[in-house]
Amino acid sequence: xxxxxxxxxxxxxxxxxxxxxxxxxxxxxxxxxxxxxxxxxxxxxxxxxxxxxxxxxxxxxxxxxxxxxxxxxxxxxxxxxxxxxxxxxxxxxxxxxxxxxxxxxxxxxxxxxxxxxxxxxxxxxxxxxxxxxxxxxxxxxxxxxxxxxxxxxxxxxxxxxxxxxxxxxxxxxxxxxxxxxxxxxxxxxxxxxxxxxxxxxxxxxxxxxxxxxxxxxxxxxxxxxxxxxxxxxxxxxxxxxxxxxxxxxxxxxxxxxxxxxxxxxxxxxxxx
Numbered sequence: 001x002x003x004x005x006x007x008x009x010x011x012x013x014x015x016x017x018x019x020x021x022x023x024x025x026x027x028x029x030x031x032x033x034x035x036x037x038x039x040x041x042x043x044x045x046x047x048x049x050x051x052x053x054x055x056x057x058x059x060x061x062x063x064x065x066x067x068x069x070x071x072x073x074x075x076x077x078x079x080x081x082x083x084x085x086x087x088x089x090x091x092x093x094x095x096x097x098x099x100x101x102x103x104x105x106x107x108x109x110x111x112x113x114x115x116x117x118x119x120x121x122x123x124x125x126x127x128x129x130x131x132x133x134x135x136x137x138x139x140x141x142x143x144x145x146x147x148x149x150x151x152x153x154x155x156x157x158x159x160x161x162x163x164x165x166x167x168x169x170x171x172x173x174x175x176x177x178x179x180x181x182x183x184x185x186x187x188x189x190x191x192x193x194x195x196x197x198x199x200x201x202x203x204x205x206x207x208x209x210x211x212x213x214x215x216x217x218x219x220x221x222x223x224x225x226x227x228x229x230x231x232x233x234x235x236x237x238x239x240x241x242x243x244x245x246x247x248x249x250x251x252x253x254x255x256x257x258x259x260x261x262x263x264x265x266x267x268x269x270x271x272x
Contacts, residue, residue, distance in 0.1 A: 044154040047168045047184050048146040054189035056220040061144050063218070065090045066247035071224070071239035073098070084237065092139040093252045110139045111252045114262055124257040126265065133176040134198065144220070150174065157181070162192045163210065190214055191223060205230050217242040 052058060066089035074081045080100060088094040095109040104120035115127035115135035127135055140150070148154055153173035160169040160183060167183040180196030195208045213225035224239040254262065 041156050041158050042168070044156040044170050044172075045148055047156060047170055047189075048148075048154070050189040051184055051191060052145055054221070055144055055214070056216075058145055060219040061142060064244035065141075066245055068243045068246055069239045070241040071237060073235055073237040075233060075235050077234065084239070086239075087247045087251045088139070088141055089247050089249075089252070090141045092136070092141055094139050094141075095251050107255070109252065109254075109258075110135045111254060112139075114254060114258070116254070116258045116261075118255065118257065124255070124261060126258070126261050130177075134178050137174045137176055137178045144222075153179075159186070165192050167192050190221070213238075215239070215242075218244060 052061070055061070066087070069084075069086040069088075071084040071086075072082070073084055080103070082098050082100040085097045085099070086094065087096075091112060093110060093112050096107070098106040100106070106117075106119045108117040109115070115132045116124065117127060118124040146154075151172055152175045153171060155171040157169040157171050160167050162183050162185075166186045168186060170182045170184060171179075172182060173179045178196075180194055182191055183193040184190065185192045191211055193208065193210050195206065197204050198207050208229045210227045210229075211223045211225070212227060213223075214221040215224040216222075222239070222242065224242075226237050228235045228237070
């Protein structure tokens, strides 16, 4: 669930674009991350194995095949508040929606093949190229396990400090090229922050996510409370309710307007 809301935040960029432009001069929050003197540095695989154990272990993580999560978010400076609904299921499918009173519903999803987003100000669109590749990676249902075979690079860059916490900075690269850095608390073993570039309707943006709380659901600690900072915006999110094995396959069926885009693209390809 490391990427529960990254795609959500990027969907909001279009909605909040005027406010973003006004706040563009503000710091992105990367000043919260500071380098530390090098000391004995464990391999990245050891740090990630410790994390998996800290959150509950592989058996507990693999216990369920789907989950539903409810949460809230706010963009205080822009005066925006809303509710989040997430469905995720094996094999690597998910649906995420953001309900913003007065602005409408933003939806995004991946059915295992097609990635898409539907926003009030831009309408439905298919995600392709790098955006599609990132969506595939983000849909990894068992991402808390950090299977080394699913990464082309796993490197412990060394110690770093996140808001007063001593952490290990881990460099992760997927075979798709999707790259990010994650920071793991040296004391608790839990993830404290992550940063990396994300594709969005407004282009490539750098996203910093600070994890402020983990909650336990059925024996597994999930990162549920976080702050995301990018392009001058700070979004605060909290997931308070997670249930398991209650997601029907129908949730991932493409909406009519998205299926129409898929059909139109297929027709165009067939005429070439």
